[in-house]
Amino acid sequence: MLPQDQFYIVASSSPIDERTRVLKHGETFGVFDLYGDILVGGLGEHGIYHEGTRFLSTLALTLFKKRPLLLSSTITEDNRLLTVDLTNPDVYLGAEVVIPRGSLHIRRTKFIWRGVCYERVAFKNYGLGAMNLDLGIEFGADFVDIFQVRGVRRTQSGEFLTPVAEERGLSLSYQGLDGQQRRTKLVCSLPPQTITSSAMRFTGWLEPNEALNLTLTVTCEVDSTAPKRFSFENALGGAKAELASARGGDCHVVTSNEQFNELLNRSAADLHMMVTQTAQGPYPYAGVPWFNTAFGRDGLITGIETLWFNPELARGVLSFLVATQAKQAIPEQEAEPGKILHETRKGEMAALKEIPFGQYYGTVDATPLFVMLAGAYHRRTGDLDFIASIWENIELALQWIDEYGDADKDGFVEYSQRSPRGLINQGWKDSQDAIFHQDGSDAKGPIALCEVQGYVYAAKRWASVLATLLGRRKQARDLLAQAEELQERFEAAFWCEELSSYALALDGEKRPCQIKTSNPGHCLLTGIIPPERAQRLAQTLMQEDSFSGWGIRTLASSEVRYNPMSYHNGSIWPHDNALIAAGLAHYGFKQPVLQILTGLFDASRYIDLHRLPELFCGFPRHPDQSPTAYPVACSPQSWASGAAFLLLESCLGLSIDAPNGQITFAHPVLPPYLDTIEIKNLRVGDAALDLMIHRYPEDVGINVIRREGRITVTTIK
Secondary structure, three states: OOOOOOOOOOOOOOOOOOOOEEEEEOOEEEEEOOOOOEOOOOOOOOEEEEOOEEEEOEEEEEEOOEOOEEEEEEEOOOOOOEEEEEEOOOEEEOOEEEEOOOOEEEEEEEEEEOOEEEEEEEEEEOOOOOEEEEEEEEEEOOOOEHHHHHOOOOOOOOEEOOOEEEOOEEEEEEEOOOOOEEEEEEEEOOOOOEEOOOEEEEEEEEOOOOEEEEEEEEEEEEOOEOOOOOOHHHHHHHHHHHHHHHHHHOOEEEEOOHHHHHHHHHHHHHHHHHEEEEOOEEEEOOEOOOEOOOEHHHHHHHHHHOOOOOOHHHHHHHHHHHHOOOOOOEHHHOEOOOOOOOEEOOOHHHHOOOOOOOEEOOOOOHHHHHHHHHHHHHHHHOOHHHHHHHHHHHHHHHHHHHHOOOOOOOOOOOEOOOOOOOOOOOOOOOOOOOOEOOOOOEOOOOEEEHHHHHHHHHHHHHHHHHHHHOOOHHHHHHHHHHHHHHHHHHHHHHEEOOOOEEOOEEOOOOOEOOOOEOHHHHHHHHOOOOHHHHHHHHHHHOOOOOEOOOOEEOEOOOOOOOOOOOOOOOOEOHHHHHHHHHHHHHOOOHHHHHHHHHHHHHHHHHOHHHOOOOOEOOOOOOOOOOOOEOOOOOOOEHHHHOHHHHHHHHHHOEEEEHHHOEEEEEOOOOOOOOOEEEEEEEEEOOEEEEEEEEEEOOEEEEEEEEEEOOOEEEEEO
């Protein structure tokens, strides 16, 4: 049966190569193959994109009219540069080889910065004789919207304008139906011998040991907005300085295991690459290629995952979501007063409302998660002035929870599709087939998801704490009482004795969806579950039908809709597992936390660049075999990148109470492959610490190496 989801990501053929190379800065990103080229084929995702539109759909370097031979391809550890080493194939004149393969070395170096893709192609002749270099650059720009790349069909489009040749390049332009003109400007440092609307050609002699550099810039312009173009060296220096400044707020984590360090370093680099500077501060865009934009839920969860590591990201997320919080009811946008954004999109299709996601609010969980993160941010930083500045927005979010979120006044927050063009399912598992009953039948709305009730419970408890600090004591008591009432209702309505777990959801008739999923694991994080049932749930989540060996599946293999290759019905998501692990740690269940950490760490060792993707398939783990990739997973994905930091926090039992100047390690544990962890520049208010953590046969020791300011470190064993 064909998928009915109108925003399903089409995969009509296999990727050209499962390994792609991704660069991103701000609103611009590029997806390249291992050669550094952009080719048509595979999933069709290759390209340079800017503000939701593909500005370059073809880019291929040829040498002597053939594709060069690939020697190596890598992204630097900080994600700044794509470096590709190539050489020439055998070049024939008739039947004679006139240039043996391996005579010419070519190094391509690429990066993206401020709306421009910079590339330097460096040649060096290692042959014994001079050679007549014949270089071609083929290019094309289709100016399609990212949703067209995903498979959405359009009935009409704008007009391609006549290419304009310049002395050292070409401009390709498109007049959109939205009234905006988009231009791709290609400029070379050397004038090409020939130039057409789709190719440039360069020729010239290269003596033995002679080197030659050519630079190419690809600039993405919208109407009169043209990013400033710098020299390759100046732009590279600027990008390096900007990244160094952004990483200044991080603490630095180094372990005794180099492979684990590679996971942490890549995760941190991916987070910084995914962060876009908005008018309100840094925001982690969700994922490349399909979700390179601000998503409320993704940003909030990423903020939770990285809060101990760098709380400035959480502040940026909160500030952006305050600025975009809904102020009125707009059904086609699923907006209601106080509701937190689901996603925002740029591009022609969003501007024309061909898709509903220009500014879209179809999410049930972002609003309580917003309040949760606000409370956790204050505890991490002690920044009550900031909380006071957004308190009105927190109150609006709480009002949405009670008024619009609980439309039928049964005490649970539900969702139902308001816009016929919006999402049917509006929790984190938002694919159309994700919410169903034990017999496989779809659950009919309004839907009350189990984890959302947990988020609401935690939101009200956090809001109670904040209200107390702001002198609103009656409001604080009321919120705490509401949370306690919700906890009682939740237990009565959602617990499934025969599953030893909680129902995925209640449908519109209040019938529980009695299937084993990962969703109740999020409830552990919120504290809504009583300890005796938390223990049973922990055992259920770690059973073989749920835990694959790599991680906890979204849906247990015993369920009727289980499919390890599906998006939400049997796959493994790193962020899902990290949130569950944090919940397990909250109740003191450290052994399953170690199992989850080890499964995902082991998975990362098989994955290119040690990068945890958005998700991978949920097949059982077998000895000496890698996890199975999901073909259209975003990689990198922000909340997958944040997972490693939350998992580490959960193992260590790390909590930071900035208002009281206290860092606590509760029952810390480490896996056998981590003998030591060094944490440098862990800042808490005006204080800073360096810590050395040692694993012993039956214990974990915490030593303070450096302390600046007033901060206390306590270990609970």
